Amino acid sequence: MKVGEYCSRAVITIDSDADLTAAAHMMRDHHVGFLIVVVPGQTVREPVGVLTDRDIVLQVLAKNVDPAALTVGDIMTREPMIAREEDDLGELLQGLRLAGIRRVPVVDSQGALVGIISVDDAIEVIAGLLADVSGSIRHQQQREWRTRKI
Template sequence: MNVGEHCHRGVISIADSADVVAAARLMRDQHVGFLTVYQQGDDLRRVVGVLTDRDIVLQLTAANRDPRATKVQDVMTRQPLLANDSDELRDVLQVMRLAGIRRVPVVDAHGTPTGIIALEDAIELITGLLCDISGSIQTERRHEWRAQA
């Protein structure tokens, strides 16, 4: 299974030069807690960082910094872990576990974001597989019961 088959394709991005208020509004309007960050002027919007709602709380609110005077590039996580569409999901999940992160931008061969893979995506996949397995067991039991009757 590769990452490209299971990631969410909607990527919400913001320029590194935007202020944090704009980032927070974008998160609110798009109902997300994670933005990919690109360098202002990069038409491909290659990922240079990520910004989470937690970054805003811990680095601005808790530190009593002015969000209008603070740029995204001042609080974003630089050089984030990236996954390629063709990467094995298992490998990416293992790296996420070791790094203690919940979401990873997925990029194409040019570094352009194509999706986001999140732990929730893996849980959804695993849950679906478990339901399939359970269904197979139940079907087998029904067939055995009918054969005995």
């Protein structure tokens, strides 16, 4: 299973020079807690960082720092873990677990942003596979019961 088959293509990005208030508004407006940071003006959107709602809380609000004095680039996680479309989903999940993170940007073979993959996406895939297996078992049991009645 390749990451590109299961990642979400709807990606919310923000420029590294945007202010934190704009980032918070964007998170609220799009109902997300994770933004992929890109460099403004680039024709190819390459992720240069990620910003989470937790970053804003722990690095700004909890330290009583004025959010107006900072940009997204000041507090973003630089050089985030990135998945490639052709990466194996199982291997990526293992990497996410070891790193203690839940979401990563997905890029194509040229490094351009194409999506985002989260643990939630993987759970959905795994749940679907388990439902298929469960259905196969149930179907086999029903066939056996019908055979016994004959």
